[in-house]
Amino acid sequence: MGNQTQEFDVCIVGSGAAGGFMAKELCEGGAKVIMLEGGKEVRPDELISHKWPYELPFANLRQEKQAYFYQGDVATSIRYDAQAGIYVDRARVLGGRTMHWNAVTLRYAPSDFREWTLAGVEDDWPLTYEELAPYYERVEQVIGVCGNDDGLEILPGGKHYLPPLPWRCSEHILKRATDALNINLISVRKAVLTKPYDERPQCHHCGHCMDGCDVSAIFSSPGCTLPKAAATGNFTLRQNALAREILVDREGLARAVSFVDTNTGKTEETKAHIVVVCCATVESARLLLNSVSPQHPAGLGNSSGVVGHYLHGHINNSAQVYLKELQGTKPVNQDGATDHVYIPRFDYRDSHRGYAGGYAFQVNYDSYMFPRQAMLMKGYGAGFKRQVRTMQPGYMILGGYGKSMAVKQNYVSVDKNQVDAHGIPIPVIHFQFVENDMLVWQGMNKGLQQIVSELSGDVFRDNGGPSGLASHEVGTIRMGKDPKTSALNSFCQSHEVKNLFVTDGSCFTTSSEKNPTLTIMALSMRAAEYIIKQRRLGIV
Amino acid sequence: MKRRTVLKIIALSALSTHLDAWGAMFARSSDKRAAWAWAAGDYKLQFFTPEENDLLDRVMELIIPADGHSGGAHAANVSLFADRIVSTGSDVANVDLFVNQAVSSDSQKSEWRKGLQLFQQEAAKSSIAEVLARASTGEAKPQTDLERFFVTLKQMTLAGYYSSEIGIHQDLEYQGNTYLYEFPECTQH
Numbered sequence: 001m002g003n004q005t006q007e008f009d010v011c012i013v014g015s016g017a018a019g020g021f022m023a024k025e026l027c028e029g030g031a032k033v034i035m036l037e038g039g040k041e042v043r044p045d046e047l048i049s050h051k052w053p054y055e056l057p058f059a060n061l062r063q064e065k066q067a068y069f070y071q072g073d074v075a076t077s078i079r080y081d082a083q084a085g086i087y088v089d090r091a092r093v094l095g096g097r098t099m100h101w102n103a104v105t106l107r108y109a110p111s112d113f114r115e116w117t118l119a120g121v122e123d124d125w126p127l128t129y130e131e132l133a134p135y136y137e138r139v140e141q142v143i144g145v146c147g148n149d150d151g152l153e154i155l156p157g158g159k160h161y162l163p164p165l166p167w168r169c170s171e172h173i174l175k176r177a178t179d180a181l182n183i184n185l186i187s188v189r190k191a192v193l194t195k196p197y198d199e200r201p202q203c204h205h206c207g208h209c210m211d212g213c214d215v216s217a218i219f220s221s222p223g224c225t226l227p228k229a230a231a232t233g234n235f236t237l238r239q240n241a242l243a244r245e246i247l248v249d250r251e252g253l254a255r256a257v258s259f260v261d262t263n264t265g266k267t268e269e270t271k272a273h274i275v276v277v278c279c280a281t282v283e284s285a286r287l288l289l290n291s292v293s294p295q296h297p298a299g300l301g302n303s304s305g306v307v308g309h310y311l312h313g314h315i316n317n318s319a320q321v322y323l324k325e326l327q328g329t330k331p332v333n334q335d336g337a338t339d340h341v342y343i344p345r346f347d348y349r350d351s352h353r354g355y356a357g358g359y360a361f362q363v364n365y366d367s368y369m370f371p372r373q374a375m376l377m378k379g380y381g382a383g384f385k386r387q388v389r390t391m392q393p394g395y396m397i398l399g400g401y402g403k404s405m406a407v408k409q410n411y412v413s414v415d416k417n418q419v420d421a422h423g424i425p426i427p428v429i430h431f432q433f434v435e436n437d438m439l440v441w442q443g444m445n446k447g448l449q450q451i452v453s454e455l456s457g458d459v460f461r462d463n464g465g466p467s468g469l470a471s472h473e474v475g476t477i478r479m480g481k482d483p484k485t486s487a488l489n490s491f492c493q494s495h496e497v498k499n500l501f502v503t504d505g506s507c508f509t510t511s512s513e514k515n516p517t518l519t520i521m522a523l524s525m526r527a528a529e530y531i532i533k534q535r536r537l538g539i540v
Numbered sequence: 541m542k543r544r545t546v547l548k549i550i551a552l553s554a555l556s557t558h559l560d561a562w563g564a565m566f567a568r569s570s571d572k573r574a575a576w577a578w579a580a581g582d583y584k585l586q587f588f589t590p591e592e593n594d595l596l597d598r599v600m601e602l603i604i605p606a607d608g609h610s611g612g613a614h615a616a617n618v619s620l621f622a623d624r625i626v627s628t629g630s631d632v633a634n635v636d637l638f639v640n641q642a643v644s645s646d647s648q649k650s651e652w653r654k655g656l657q658l659f660q661q662e663a664a665k666s667s668i669a670e671v672l673a674r675a676s677t678g679e680a681k682p683q684t685d686l687e688r689f690f691v692t693l694k695q696m697t698l699a700g701y702y703s704s705e706i707g708i709h710q711d712l713e714y715q716g717n718t719y720l721y722e723f724p725e726c727t728q729h
Contacts, residue, residue: 050717053703054579058625061699166725173729205720325729335716336723369714374698378679380603380672385711388702389609392712 008034008236010531011257011272013243013287016096017517018504018524019278020221021139023229025528031535032234034270036259038242038279039071039092041222042099044215049208053369065211069093069100072242072262077420078282082431085467088282088313094239096280097471098220098517102209102338102365103191105145105219105518107136107156111348112512119356121436122406125509126481126490129156135522135529143219143521144197147189155186155344155514163194165203165340170396171363173323177454178343188342188362191219191518200224207335207367218337238270244424245291246275246500252295254500260422274499274531274540277477278524281311281506285412285476286427288502301477301494306487309411310478311429312511313469315402315437319448320372322458326394334395339365343398343451345513347443355439357403359447360513366397376460394457400448402440404433404468406475406510433466441466472516474508491530492523499540503527578620579704585620586627587649592656593619595668596693599659602672603697610711613701621700626652655689662686 009031012019019035026033047068053059074092091097110129115122133156140158147164149157164187167175171185178185192209193202203217216223229235240262247256247269254275260267277284285308291300299307343361347353366372373395374388410432414425433441452459480486483495492507494500503524505516534540585593600613600622613619626649662671671686678687679694701707708714 052705052708052717054576054705054708057576058628059576059621059699059703061625061703166723169726169729172726202721205723206718207716331713331715333715333718333720333723335720368716369708370702371712374702375695380676380694382605382607385604385607385612386609389711 006034007271007273008032009272009535010034010274010276011036011270012276012278013257014038014096014278014280014283014504015094015221015226015237016091016278016280016504017098017221017521019096019276020098020225020229021142021521021524022276022278022503022528023221023235024142024225025525026531027229027232027234029528029532030234031532032236033229034236034238034272035226035229036241036243036257036270037094037237037239038074038262039069039094040239041094042068042212044213044223047212047214049211049214050206065208066100068212069097073421077426079415079418079426079428080431082429083433085465086429086431086469087467088429088469088473089471090280090282094237095220095222095226099212099222100210101218101471101517102362103218103517104339104342104362104515105140105143105189105191106342106514107158108132108512108514108519109154109156111154112510112514115356115510121356122510123480123485126479126486131490132519132522132526135526136518139518139521139525142198143191143224144193144200145189145191145518146194147187150184150186150344152184152186152344154348157189161189162197164188165190165192165194165337167340168334168336168364169326170323170334170394171341173325173455174341174363174396174451177451180454181450183346183451184344185341185363186344188339190337190339192337193217198224203337205333205336207338207369209338241268242422242424243279243287244422246277246287246300247291248293248295248300248497250295252293252497254300254497260424262422265422274501274535276501276503276527276531278502278504280504281313281473281476282412282427282429284502284504284506285311286414286425288477289412289414290425296497301487301497301500303496304484304487306478306485308413308476309408310406310475311410311412311431311469311473312404312406312475313471313473314511314513315404315433315441315444315466315468316400316470317441317444317448317466318397318399318462319452320376320460321396321398321452321455322373322391322394323396324394324456324458327457328390329393331393334364334368334393336364338367339363347447353443355436355443356405357436357440358513359400359402359440359444361448361451362399362401364397365399368392368395371395373458373460391458396457398448398451400444401470401472401513401515402437402444403511403513404437404440406478406508407434410434412476431469433468438466472505472511474505474511474516477502477506478509479507480509492527493530501527501531576624578617578624581617581620583617583620583624585623587652588619588623588626588656592653593623595656595660595663596622598668599672599693600697600700602669603694604701604707611706613697616701616704616706618697618700618704621704622696625696625700651689651692655685655692658686658689 675690
């Protein structure tokens with residue numbers, strides 16, 4: 001089933017948020033596209049999201065429900081040279097992390113693209129919010145986003161939202177507290193359908209977003225963008241095709257992708273005029289760094305030495321609150337669609353905060369099934385058991401997501417001496433939070449304390465140090481105006497390999513406190529439009 | 541048929557299967573009869589001896605006892621859950637757990653065995669209830685082997701109990717994990 005003789009217009013590597021949109025847009029634009037995906041499809045009827053813990057061999061304590069998304073040896077073929085609490089997420093499944101996400105979809109603010117100009121740190125992006133805004137709008141319409149335009153400069157809104165998710169009692173109580181502090185609490189914006197949309201059913205409020213949505217009410221590329229690509233007749237999908245390296249011609253342009261068929265173990269090639277890399281921040285950098293040739297001795301498109309560097313993402317903390325008003329009340333179904341509300345960044349109003357960037361809080365992103373307070377309370381016996389039961393209806397969790405800086409010393413490398421099950425050098429994560437990150441984290445702790453102090457309840461704070469990168473890692477193949485300090489131009493096109501594009505989170509110049517996936521999809525859509533135009537003009 | 545056509549058909553058929561499955565999912569409900577053996581009660585011990593299991597069962601029942609509201613750790617077969625977890629400590633690749641303390645790798649098996657032996661020895665001098673009370677006094681900052689074992693034992697008990705049918709449905713009266721077409725807005729607060 002190889003494609004050695006067939007030459008495609010475009011080969012997309014990776015089928016997640018970026019790859020899915022790239023495939024849809026290119027196929028609808030008339031390009032003949034092949035997509036290589038290292039994993040395989042997990043059909044909705046294969047998911048076990050709704051299984052009870054006691055129906056599973058390890059009661060889901062070993063995350064059996066999510067094991068489908070980590071196929072092969074992807075979970076173990078990585079090494080960390082990083083501080084404690086650092087973790088990057090590498091899914092391997094058709095759809096990538098769109099199969100395994102909470103779907104919070106937030107636009108970056110205009111200021112998030114201009115860190116150097118406004119704060120004198122990092123770099124400005126080579127594009128502005130205004131340039132990306134039309135693509136945000138179009139992506140939101142394709143995927144279906146619930147929520148409101150709240151009129152906040154720090155969190156720009158769109159025009160086509162589905163109805164917001166209803167609020168739980170804990171969220172109304174939280175609103176009283178945030179109102180008292182003059183902090184905004186808004187309906188969350190999520191790629192979750194609150195009514196039937198585009199032939200997809202609405203959410204059934206089971207709370208299993210992260211375990212895989214069995215009806216595709218939450219956006220995933222296999223449930224939305226890939227069928228649209230397939231419907232054009234221009235799309236070819238190759239699953240279990242793990243990219244080994246991108247091959248180049250004598251001029252150093254990409255000519256093919258070498259991949260391993262993980263079923264047969266055989267290495268094959270697929271030829272294409274254009275290669276678009278969408279394997280996510282760690283894996284995309286790994287692929288380029290493993291694509292060494294005489295023309296590109298430091299890795300593909302890496303004469304600047306930038307590829308792999310500037311790894312960053314979110315810095316986190318959290319608190320569990322058991323609200324007194326709700327303790328001891330009759331248990332009701334509170335699962336919903338996990339987060340229903342969101343606390344947007346508010347620290348920007350403090351000009352003396354002493355750090356660049358800021359933080360926001362996600363709320364109730366976790367299941368109500370397991371009483372987490374039991375693991376944190378001291379004691380045992382009948383009183384302990386009764387107390388756990390009494391507290392459970394009052395459960396609320398607040399999770400802080402803060403900006404971490406894009407700095408060169410944090411990076412992904414590949415270890416030529418340590419290979420995965422298919423002989424491909426594994427990635428190594430080098431990461432330490434820097435001073436500004438820690439100041440953001442301290443500010444986030446203060447903000448969290450401020451909010452929980454306004455609430456009457458039992459509070460369990462995360463007393464460990466900072467953690468990250470919250471599955472939101474970005475930045476390893478960054479965009480920029482200067483080819484000496486960046487790998488891609490504003491259309492995610494390699495500065496030096498003109499038929500190479502990278503449109504996943506690795507293309508970010510800097511990040512903010514906001515979840516990155518909506519921006520990834522908007523950038524991918526914009527790059528796809530650029531590719532279509534360039535092809536028509538015969539330039540690429 | 542050309543190879544490329546075959547590939548397209550494969551891709552399209554997979555995706556159309558996906559589309560068909562959406563409707564089917566609504567008819568499917570979770571089958572409680574599919575409970576794992578440790579929960580169903582016909583489980584054969586893999587690691588603990590019957591004597592160790594008996595001790596474990598008694599201690600766990602003291603940690604989460606039956607009361608007028610719901611069954612306790614004994615009724616929920618939590619000691620069998622512990623046997624399942626301890627005996628299979630490292631056989632699952634994806635082991636990013638939120639109850640790390642309760643998870644036993646192969647190297648931790650001996651610590652479980654030693655812990656139970658220590659508990660048994662101490663209980664022989666007094667009673668299980670007294671040993672448990674003494675072991676729990678250092679829960680915040682365990683210093684002795686007995687205190688450290690208490691933390692492990694308690695975490696395992698909680699993980700097993702609150703993932704059991706009794707813990708979820710009887711004790712917590714958890715109402716979720718279902719298909720709820722309309723999620724009600726809270727109007728009382």
